[in-house]
Amino acid sequence: MSSVFWYYLFVRISKKRVGGPKPPVGTPAKPVSLRDLASYLGLSRSTVSLVLNNSPVAQALTQETRDRVLKAASELHYKANYFARMLNNKRSHMVGILSPDLGEGYDAAILNGIERTLLERDYLYFVSSHHWNRDLIRQRLEVFAERGAEGVILINTPAVTAPSLPLVSIGSLEYDFPLTQITLDNAHGIRLALQHLYSLGHRRIAFLKGHTQSSDAESRWAACLEAAQGLRLRIRKEDVVQLKRIDDGLDPIREGYVAGKRLLNASQKFTALLAFNDMSAIGAINLFRDAGKRVPEEISVVGFDDIQAATIVQPALTTVRQPLIRMGMLAATELLACIENGQGESRLISIEPELVVRQSSAACPRE
Numbered sequence: 001m002s003s004v005f006w007y008y009l010f011v012r013i014s015k016k017r018v019g020g021p022k023p024p025v026g027t028p029a030k031p032v033s034l035r036d037l038a039s040y041l042g043l044s045r046s047t048v049s050l051v052l053n054n055s056p057v058a059q060a061l062t063q064e065t066r067d068r069v070l071k072a073a074s075e076l077h078y079k080a081n082y083f084a085r086m087l088n089n090k091r092s093h094m095v096g097i098l099s100p101d102l103g104e105g106y107d108a109a110i111l112n113g114i115e116r117t118l119l120e121r122d123y124l125y126f127v128s129s130h131h132w133n134r135d136l137i138r139q140r141l142e143v144f145a146e147r148g149a150e151g152v153i154l155i156n157t158p159a160v161t162a163p164s165l166p167l168v169s170i171g172s173l174e175y176d177f178p179l180t181q182i183t184l185d186n187a188h189g190i191r192l193a194l195q196h197l198y199s200l201g202h203r204r205i206a207f208l209k210g211h212t213q214s215s216d217a218e219s220r221w222a223a224c225l226e227a228a229q230g231l232r233l234r235i236r237k238e239d240v241v242q243l244k245r246i247d248d249g250l251d252p253i254r255e256g257y258v259a260g261k262r263l264l265n266a267s268q269k270f271t272a273l274l275a276f277n278d279m280s281a282i283g284a285i286n287l288f289r290d291a292g293k294r295v296p297e298e299i300s301v302v303g304f305d306d307i308q309a310a311t312i313v314q315p316a317l318t319t320v321r322q323p324l325i326r327m328g329m330l331a332a333t334e335l336l337a338c339i340e341n342g343q344g345e346s347r348l349i350s351i352e353p354e355l356v357v358r359q360s361s362a363a364c365p366r367e
Contacts, residue, residue, distance in 0.1 A: 032076045041072055052078075095335060096144030096165075097127040098137065099155040100213070101252075105279060105307030106324065110155055110170060113328020121336055132213040132245075134160050151335045156215045166338035168331045171215035178346035180334045182327055186216055189320040189353035190223035190274075191230075193302045196318070196355055197272045198231050201364035202300060205233060206270035208259050208280050209242040220276060220304070238266040243280055256283020264291055271299060271364045278303035278310045278319055285313060285360065296362035306356055315359035322353055 038045040043065070050058040051069040058066060072078075095118060099107045111127065118125050126147070130136040141163045144152055151166035159167065162177035169181045197205055207224060210217030228235050241259045256279060263273070264287070275281035281303030285295050293299050295315060303310060306321035330349065 032078045034078075037069075037073060037076065037078050040076070041069060043069070048073075092148035092150055093123045094147070094149050095123055095125045095332075096140075096147075096149040096152040097125055097155065098140050098144075098152060098157050099127065099129050100132055100157060102127065102129050105309055106277065106305050106322075107155055109307055109324035110328040110331075113325035113330075114153060114332045115328075116325070117329045117332035117336070121332075123336070130157065134158075150339045153331050153335055158215070166335060168335040168338070170327055170331050172219045173215040180338065180347045180349070182331055182334070182349045182351065184216070184322050184327075184351050184353055186219045186353075187223040187226065189304065189322075189355075190220055191227045192353070192355040193274050193304070193320050194224070194227045194231060194233070196357065196361065197274065197300060197302060198233065200272075200300065200361060202272040203233065203364070204239070204270045205235075205272045205274060206239040206263050206267065207235065207241075208256065208263075208273065208275040208284065209240060210276040211243050211245060214276075217276065224274070236267070239263070239270050241266075243276060252277070252279035253283040253286070256280030257287045258283075260284035260287035261291075264288075264293075272361070273299060273301045275301065275303050278305045278307045278317060281317055281319070281360075282309060282313045285315075285317075296360050298365055300361040300364075302361055310356075310358070313360075318358045318361040319356055320353050321356045323351060327351060 034045050034048060038048045041048065047061065047065075048069055051061065051066050052073060097111065097114060099111070101107060102111075115125070126144075126149075128140045128143075130140060137157060138160050141152065141159065141161065145163060145165055149165060151168070152163060154167065154169040154171070156171040156173075157169070158173050159169075159175060159177075159179075167179040169175065169179055170183075171181075172183050172186065175181070194205070205228075207221075209221050225235065241262045243255050243259055245255070256275065259280060260273075260283060263270070263284075273281070273284055275284060281301050285301055288295050288299055288301075295301055301317065303317045303319035304322075305324065306319045307324070310317040310319050330351075334347075334349075
């Protein structure tokens with residue numbers, strides 16, 4: 001048996017003896033290797049490995065042998081060498097996930113769905129954010145490949161270079177290379193929101209446009225213009241404010257608060273607001289409240305996304321629901337299919353949103 005194993009066994013026995021010898025202070029106990037464990041059990045390394053990895057082949061071994069291996073591994077605190085196993089199997093079972101900002105409710109809900117599927121399939125994942133820095137995006141994609149990721153999921157993220165890995169994107173960005181892309185039918189969602197406000201009698205509607213970097217900003221704004229034209233609604237310049245990143249931190253609710261203030265300073269005549277997302281809608285509601293405006297009695301507010309906070313804010317937010325968790329699960333499923341079955345053809349999967357009416361929208365107040 002190796003000297004490493006005998007040293008480790010000596011340390012464990014010494015700790016159990018009252019007043020027995022102890023290893024030198026500061027000397028770390030060396031980990032037991034697969035070879036040590038196999039030697040201790042009198043079995044081959046391949047047999048021990050099959051049992052520890054719960055391989056179907058291990059079922060051919062007696063239950064007594066399997067129990068003995070698992071018991072010894074537990075008692076000696078054996079930990080598998082992950083990187084050695086990765087080299088042997090030529091698989092890492094790891095996935096990279098890249099997102100602009102992990103602090104937003106949108107990203108968190110999508111990550112929830114991705115995680116559910118990856119855990120069910122026994123995949124590891126590591127997540128990184130880029131805050132819209134193109135150099136960071138390029139660097140993170142390279143790091144994912146270097147660290148053994150078998151594929152990458154992009155959340156609302158442009159890929160500045162075509163990675164050598166299978167790729168799935170969530171969002172409405174355009175790419176110069178083939179990949180599976182999961183998008184939302186933004187035009188349908190915007191139509192639902194504006195038709196809802198129109199049916200409540202609102203004719204002067206304000207808008208919070210998305211950030212210039214966001215993958216959905218342009219498509220949603222184009223949908224706003226088209227839907228307003230169809231309803232014969234006039235969109236006035238003073239009733240439109242574009243969200244801007246705040247220099248001292250990524251705080252999307254505060255961004256909505258600041259944008260709402262700009263709206264009130266420019267116009268006091270709108271009776272409804274359609275926000276680019278729920279976070280900015282919540283920020284605007286807070287501003288209206290601080291400014292003495294009642295929601296929805298004086299101003300109705302509609303968001304977009306249906307994040308968890310939409311049900312908590314007062315009043316609860318009327319919004320266009322994206323099935324974010326389901327979109328995350330779908331992205332993970334599509335990526336694993338690409339990894340396990342080979343890179344498939346470029347695909348576009350469009351998801352249909354739905355309107356969720358809550359307490360933040362009401363009939364237009366009378367003049």
